Amino acid sequence: MLLVSRLIRSSLRPAVACAFIFAFVATLTTAPARADAAPTAPGPATPAETVTDIDGNTYGTVRIGDQVWTTENLRTTRFNDGTPIPQITGNQDWKAATGPAFCYFDNQPENARPSGLLYNWFAAASPKIAPPGWRVPTRAEQLALRDHLIAEGFNYDGTREGNKIAKALSSPTGWLYKTSDEFGKPVPDLVGMVGNQPETNNRTGYSALPAGSRWAGWGDGAFHSRQTSVYWWSITPKDETDAYHTSIHTWFAKYGDNHHAKTFGFSIRLIRDTPAP
Numbered sequence: 001m002l003l004v005s006r007l008i009r010s011s012l013r014p015a016v017a018c019a020f021i022f023a024f025v026a027t028l029t030t031a032p033a034r035a036d037a038a039p040t041a042p043g044p045a046t047p048a049e050t051v052t053d054i055d056g057n058t059y060g061t062v063r064i065g066d067q068v069w070t071t072e073n074l075r076t077t078r079f080n081d082g083t084p085i086p087q088i089t090g091n092q093d094w095k096a097a098t099g100p101a102f103c104y105f106d107n108q109p110e111n112a113r114p115s116g117l118l119y120n121w122f123a124a125a126s127p128k129i130a131p132p133g134w135r136v137p138t139r140a141e142q143l144a145l146r147d148h149l150i151a152e153g154f155n156y157d158g159t160r161e162g163n164k165i166a167k168a169l170s171s172p173t174g175w176l177y178k179t180s181d182e183f184g185k186p187v188p189d190l191v192g193m194v195g196n197q198p199e200t201n202n203r204t205g206y207s208a209l210p211a212g213s214r215w216a217g218w219g220d221g222a223f224h225s226r227q228t229s230v231y232w233w234s235i236t237p238k239d240e241t242d243a244y245h246t247s248i249h250t251w252f253a254k255y256g257d258n259h260h261a262k263t264f265g266f267s268i269r270l271i272r273d274t275p276a277p
Contacts, residue, residue: 051270053131054078061272062205065148067141068272070134071207073116073230077102079128085119091221094214095263100126103265105212106223115174115211115226118265121243124233130270137271139236139244139257146246146255154203156192156253163254164192169206170248172198176210176227181251192253208248217241217261225249231266 052058053076060071078084088094088101100123105111123129124136146165149155155164177195179187187193194201212226231247238244238259245266247256260266 051131051134054080054082059270060207064145064204064206065152067145067148069145069206070270071205072114073209073211073232074119074129074268074270075112075116076129077117079126080131081128083128085123085129093221094120094265095216095219095221097263098122103214105214105226111226115209115230116267118211118214119233119268120216120265121233121237121262124266124268125235125237125243129268133273134270135273136233136235136268139234141271142232142234142244142246143257146257149204149255156200164189165255166194166248166253167192167201168203169255170194170198170201170208172201174209174227175201175250178228178251181249182225182228187251189253193251194248194253195250210248210250211267214265216263216265219261219264223265231260231264232269233266237262 049061050058051061051070053074055076055078057075059074061068062071076085077087085100085102086097088097088103089107094101094103097120100120102117102119102123105115105118119129127135129136146163149165149168150163151160153160154168155162156167157164175195175198177198178193179190181187190196208230210225210227211230212223213229213231214223215221228250229247231245234244234246236244241261242259243262244257244259247258249256
């Protein structure tokens with residue numbers, strides 16, 4: 001402002017001095033933002049309709065891009081024609097199953113809310129597992145969700161490349177904060193991990209909860225990972241023994257894509273068969 005004062009008292013003609021002052025002030029008000037300024041976060045996805053399964057459980061839904069997803073894990077104990085899905089409690093029986101099965105985490109029915117049930121892939125692959133108009137997604141549809149969110153800026157740091165969308169998909173409650181993974185290795189990204197500052201999670205409205213899993217195949221048939229992990233089946237098989245799934249873990253920033261034995265117990269999220277207009 002000292003410069004402005006001197007210009008006013010200078011011998012410059014008033015019109016010239018005013019023009020110089022205007023240009024100077026304009027440069028102050030239009031200076032570029034700092035490079036380290038926080039990115040503008042995209043808005044939440046659009047809530048859609050609700051859906052009810054044959055057991056009477058009602059699920060919220062959310063539209064993300066061209067897809068509509070349930071916002072809770074499946075809890076049905078029956079196929080949509082009323083046929084019961086076999087419940088298996090014993091670890092060895094679970095590992096040996098060759099047909100559809102479900103279980104409650106730790107075999108405790110109260111764990112169905114809010115985390116849902118765990119199903120083997122044989123149940124997930126049945127066309128009768130979902131209410132009419134809904135189904136278990138393909139691997140391609142799960143990856144389309146991932147790619148859409150990355151492209152739309154839902155990475156936790158606002159970038160549009162790399163896979164850092166786990167926080168945007170995860171509920172702000174239920175996740176443990178851990179500085180090491182399940183094998184004791186240090187967490188590679190403490191800032192972007194789901195358990196860090198969980199109040200910033202769930203910009204998509206997908207509301208993922210750490211429902212845990214039941215290991216089989218090379219596992220022991222026991223329950224694992226509640227409060228730290230969630231896995232969702234796709235209907236896409238990899239080969240005779242394995243099928244593809246996605247996952248979120250509290251110690252990672254990414255939305256995972258992997259495959260495990262079809263006898264594992266994982267959660268199910270449903271996708272609308274034909275998105276509403």
